[in-house]
Amino acid sequence: MGSIRERLADALAGAVRAIGVDSELPDLELGRAKATERGEYASSAGMKLARVLKQAPQQIASRLAETIVVPEGAATVEAVGGYINFRLTPQWLQRLVTQVIAAGPSYGSDDIGHGERLQVEFASINPTGPMHIGHGRGAILGDSICRVLEFTGHDVQREYYVNSDNTQTRRFGASVYARLHGKEPPEGGYVGDYVTEIAEMARHDLPGIEQLLEEEAEPKLRMYAMQKIVEQIKATVARLNIRYDEWFWENMVWESGLGQQALNRLREAGYLKEKDGALWFGDPADVEEEDRVVIRSNGQPTYFASDLGYLLSRFEVRGFKRVIEVWASDHHGYVPRMKAAAAALGIDPAKLVIILHQMVNLKEGAARSAPTKMSKRAGRFVMLDELIDRVGSDPVRYFYLLRSPDTTIEFDLELAVTQSNENPVYYAQYAHARLANVEATAAEKHPRLPEQADVSLLVESWELDVARQLAFWPEVVEDAVRLLEPHRIPYYVQDLATAVHRFYHAGNEKGEHRVVVDDPNLTRARLELCRAARHTLKTALDLMGVSAPDRM
């Protein structure tokens, strides 16, 4: 059924046809009105059509306002200048409350995906160290994107790609080997304390490992250490309410033969060539993009070669219609290469959607003016677990989700801890808890309330304001899923919570405006509004992976 915004837009388009516009319609820009005096929605259709119709904007707007048939009598229409303003009617808002209750947790969940089978791969960090606060951003963003997609009728598989076969993991293995023998990690190795800890665990879990030569011991230590790290990553993401369906190990690409299969296909299609003893990928038709090594001169495949087989695994073996990858922006240069690789393999590059988010830099030391890049290798980072320990999962998720992926975050741990009490997550959760509490109070004072709510009793401005916010929820979901931008949700939650707090507060000002009053019918009507608002708050918080407590 879609949002009321969408339905008004359809009605407007119909009216434009009815007044005789046959050509392709320009964007009529129906969107939220900025000032409430103008209603909830406005379109600049008068200006947009002035040229086509060769009439004054005001005249066109007036004709459209007279012609338009608004669905369900949802809004009154007014032409002002060349604008057309839509004001949602109290009657429609009242009925909406009932509809929200009837829809339950699915309110706002339009079936946009029609069961589209897709994969979201996110936060696939190298298994060479624990997650730090930078990784938390991609993990939380990816998880919320999954939640929004699932909510709107997509069949989502959540995947973590474990990069297990590469130079970095070999360096990691060598670092563990060095620590096992009480030595410093080699040049370019990993120096964090956790490396020593893993070496000590290995000493206990892998009897005799110390006696082996490095070339024998390193692969064993590497695999052992990676498994330890993956276990740790699993535990960390679980604390943040993040779920994965599959942990896909890179070595499977080669063990299943998909890596070779991808290379063979590219060779036959003319995308591979030998140079300097290595094997290179390049599109003969594209001189802009540089050639890339797939097999090194020492015979080892690069991560790029693994990615080729990995593409086949996902699009052909497992049959995903679309794959969404969430990457930190330091990988952005890799996007054209992946798209080119997909195209060369015969996969539509448009089906490979890559979402980039900007970095999280660490502000450290007394001089907070100098952000420092986090580095696992150098052991310079704030672990995600520490952040969760100190402020809790809900504020962490809310903190990250509030920011558009395009904004660089400069993270200050001390500031994050001191400000955690002011985290807006509590404002939203408090609104939920207040509603839950008032519903419980109503049940105590009125054990036998009418079954049906007479929503026409909801006439106060603060009551209709809550209903108005409920009307906006479906379009927030539409935008979040269309743009794959979950940060729209916490901003909506803030608005809905504000309406709820004002509604609640009206009862503090005057006893007769409380939810629980002597009149059972009025109580019942207001209770309906409470439930509708609470359910919508809970649904929105769920999409953020944030809890909705009944008590605070």
Add this chain to the structure above:
RNA sequence: GCCCCGCUAGCUCAGUGGAUAGAGCAUCUGCCUUCUAAGCAGAGGGUCGGGGGUUCGAAUCCCUCGCGGGGCACCA
């Protein structure tokens, strides 16, 4: 040098080419005997980085310059 992202209130940030640019925090002023004050009401605070351009209309699109972040490997 080339590519990507950002620059909006004191701070952190929203903002589908439309009307008077918003929120949170911070500052200041009021409001709890009551369904939860983790709340509500109000005030101050802006050359939307600079300059051009397109448009009836630009924070939003284009060009250009500046500043900050990130890339440009036989690392991932």
